[in-house]
Amino acid sequence: MAASTLTEVARLAGVSPATASRVLNGSARTPGPDIADRVRKAAESLGYIPNAQAQGLAKSSSGLIGLIVHDIADPYFSAIARGVQAAARDQHKMVLLATTAGTPDDERAAVAAFAARRADSIVIAGSRSIRQQDREGNAVLAAELDRYCRNGGRVGVVGHPVVGASAPEGYHVVAVPNEDLAAELARELAAFHNGDFVVIGGPQGLLTSDDRVRGFQRGLESAGLPPAEVLRSGFDRSGGYEAGLALAKRIKVGQSAASGASRLCIFAVNDVMAIGAAAALRSEGLRIPRDAAIAGFDDIETLRDFRPALSTVRLPLEEIGRLAVPVTATGGQAPDGGTVVPVTGQVTLRRSTEAVAEAAA
Amino acid sequence: MAASTLTEVARLAGVSPATASRVLNGSARTPGPDIADRVRKAAESLGYIPNAQAQGLAKSSSGLIGLIVHDIADPYFSAIARGVQAAARDQHKMVLLATTAGTPDDERAAVAAFAARRADSIVIAGSRSIRQQDREGNAVLAAELDRYCRNGGRVGVVGHPVVGASAPEGYHVVAVPNEDLAAELARELAAFHNGDFVVIGGPQGLLTSDDRVRGFQRGLESAGLPPAEVLRSGFDRSGGYEAGLALAKRIKVGQSAASGASRLCIFAVNDVMAIGAAAALRSEGLRIPRDAAIAGFDDIETLRDFRPALSTVRLPLEEIGRLAVPVTATGGQAPDGGTVVPVTGQVTLRRSTEAVAEAAA
DNA sequence: ACGCAGCGGGAATGCGCTTTCCCGATTCAT
DNA sequence: ATGAATCGGGAAAGCGCATTCCCGCTGCGT
The missing domain is CATH 3.40.50.2300 (Response regulator)
Structure with missing residues (x-):
């Protein structure tokens, strides 16, 4: 029993398919109320469902x-x-x-x-x-x-x-505005963080990643700081994790070597990577923000309950x-075509990049 | 310039639409190689893209x-x-x-x-x-x-x-098997947890929630424990958060009253709610698992980096x-129709429900 | 050699619907 | 009262494709 068709509805209602079509779908011409009613009743009783494929074919959309x-x-x-x-x-x-x-x-x-x-x-x-x-x-x-x-x-x-x-x-x-936001993030971090910066980027050539890296460097520069070293890895959690592992090793070496080694500030180009990196540090026994500060990008909702709360850039995803x-x-056929719609984000500093009381540590 | 049609391709190739159709789509009959080639070339040069709507209409699928x-x-x-x-x-x-x-x-x-x-x-x-x-x-x-x-x-x-x-x-x-898995979770928790249990459920009547609640109670019972109190709230993070707030209050009262008050074990019927509840406890200054144990359900991937690691039931989502x-x-027209495909999950105990050294606390 | 099966290709039909065009019946203006 | 304009409905032509049917051809058997 294939679904019933417009024609069947029309026949049941005793009208032509054209008329049935007009009443059942928004047409410029609306048949008389009595007829419309008959058609609608017929459609109802047959459980008629218009075939969107056919409709699409006919009106090409x-x-x-x-x-x-x-x-x-x-x-x-x-x-x-x-x-x-x-x-x-x-x-x-x-x-x-x-x-x-x-x-x-x-x-x-x-x-x-x-x-x-x-x-x-x-x-x-x-x-x-x-x-x-x-x-x-x-x-x-x-x-x-x-x-x-x-x-x-x-x-x-x-x-x-x-x-x-x-x-x-x-x-x-x-x-x-990935680049600008990353720059702003860098500036805000630079304002109170006085250790080295390092960024965990995605693969080179991935535009979003590149933009954020570039922006971050620019922000550092405008704060009078030298550019950060950039680690490349996958654009996902496991990429962040791997990079985090590498950094953990380095941090530990630094800590044992010079007891006065400054705390690292890590910028992962997205939240998921940041979480991965944080997990890696933690698995190596390091604590955030005590042993390293870390920031991400995107402000993924599901990750907001992560602790320590992740500093990031909120994007209205x-x-x-x-x-x-x-x-x-x-719709309204708004001015479309070649348009660029700007959105904006917001640097959101949280616990993961908080200054840590050196004295207490 | 609407997309080109099969007919145009056929004309360019000097064949009938039928033939073109046969070569461009998998048909039982495959025209001769020379012709097929001509057609394919024509299609290529026109940038032909079959109209899926028309195809669908014709073969009704x-x-x-x-x-x-x-x-x-x-x-x-x-x-x-x-x-x-x-x-x-x-x-x-x-x-x-x-x-x-x-x-x-x-x-x-x-x-x-x-x-x-x-x-x-x-x-x-x-x-x-x-x-x-x-x-x-x-x-x-x-x-x-x-x-x-x-x-x-x-x-x-x-x-x-x-x-x-x-x-x-x-x-x-x-x-x-929501019910069975919840029961198993309850049993495993009951094995080493000796405080009260409480469950944060979704709205009553939500089958998944009901099943998990019922299963949990059953598990408790089979472990010789009395049924847990059930709090109802939304099936999402904010539901968990609200319930968590209520519980936090209760926990604090208990702690101040009888210093020997047993630790609560909270079962939220899904991970997202559990995270919400955990956030609520934390916001009230309580710590997990020290002040309360908590478990969820689903083992959401994004939440796996949450700390303390959430005990849950892994579902192969x-x-x-x-x-x-x-x-x-x-495909293979495998035995379908009225089929019930079973999947299974796995109770996964992690830090959030770990026993806490009473002595140390 | 002749008939028949088989194959490669084309003509035509239909999938279900929209839409133009057409036509009879009203209504309106003059 | 009559012609024009309008309205309400139906007939029919596609929309782009798959597919059935048909036809002319080649290759085979006897």
Whole structure:
């Protein structure tokens, strides 16, 4: 028993399919009340559910929003996803999910799949990469996106424009001032921390990571401090953990060598990495903030109960997600196309970078 | 410039649309190599992307999997979502996301929307509710699901079958032994904890919560202990926090009254609530496990770095998600329909419930 | 050599719906 | 009272593709 069709409804109501269509879906022309009623009753009694595929085919638009993330289980992305979802709901659309682990090639495939489904718009979250190995992938991805745009699709990207994308129309990016915020974080930390700084960055070429590293260095410089050493590792918890292990060793050496060794201040380019690093230090018997200060970035909600409370930069993740979805024609057709929507974050200093009473220690 | 169509490709290649269709999509009949090549070249040069809507309409199947969660930003759900996503990828399908906050009515709407899109299958995660106020909602939801199943849809649900659902076919549930695991947790805790037990439950009528509470009590009983008092609150962090506040007050009173007051052991029915409760205790100056032991349920990955490490019951969330998606015809057509797939969890005792050296305290 | 099965390709139909176009019936202005 | 404008409804043409049916062709058996 396949679902009933518009035609069946129409027949039951004794009207033409055209009429049935007009009453059951928002049409400019609304048939007379009596007829409309008959149709609605018929639809009800048959349990009619319009076939969205057919509708989409007929009016070439699908009510779908494609969302591309690296990993939906990563709290950073799931927070953004929540925002996207909220925006989708407002637009009476559904969201189609694709996870790609950040691989440009997978992203390209996802875009193609979305295009095939005629998604009204697609939003890409997740740091862009300009690593050498991704060059070709990026180019292909950009081409795919351009095509999608030319065919009338709208795309929103959070963070950086896709590398190499050239379509001016239908593109819009939610600009996260990673660099500036990182600089501000550095300055605020520098204000009362007087040991060395070290940053745990993601792989070189990952734009978000690079921006934050650069910003941090700039902030240090503007505070009259020398640049921090940069450790590279994975952009996730285990990356942070590994780097943390390395740092722990170093800290311990320093402590035993010169008893007056200054306390290290670690900046991990995102919260999850920071937590990983903190776990590593702890596993080596070090305490935060006593033996080292540590700060992250993002202010992941789930991590807010972590102790010692993590200093970080709060990003309005959910709002970012909401802003990233392009407003499509159905709505107000706000000035879209080549738009850059700015958001802002906030440096949030907490316990993990607190000064420690040297005397007591 | 709308995307190019099969017909255009066919024309460019000098063949009929039928032939083009045959070569570009897996058909039983594969045209000659020379022709196939021409077609592929033509498709390539036009940047042809098949219209999935049209394909779906023609062969009435969409390659879509609908996923219903309460909140995608909740780590419990995002972990499951990751599993679903993985399974979807294996089946060469895409996942459509709907978040409903657990409202049966929203869930019904989501099911209807999925049905409209002709999703091949839909998976429902998130605790069922039998609260009075949800009775009607549940009935309607069940009806909608039944209809979906009758029309050939497959549904997978994690946890409990939808209340009132009757369609025997096309239904399958991933059974999480919440009750048994909670009982086991209680027994293991009872083995070395000798203070009172108290459980922080979600709203009454939330099946998952009820099961865990019941199981815990059973475990206590089998250990020869009296049932624990049950506090009710929201099923989320803030619910746990509120309950934690209440408990903190009580603990402090107990401590000041009888100096020999036994330490409380708190069981929150999920990790997020446990974290909330822990935060509340801490904010009241209490320490874990010194002033109270606490355990959760789920073993949320992001929370594993929490300190003191939270005792909990590990659930293979990602696998649960993977198992929840029904195997559809395309695959192996494994024995589906009315199936119950069991998964299992594991009690994981960690620092938060460790015995504390009374002497030292 | 002749008939028949088999194969490679095209024409045509239909998936379920929207939308233009058309037509008869009203209503309105003159 | 009559022509024009309007309204309410139906017929039909797609939307882009899969697929059934059909047809001409080649290769085989006897």
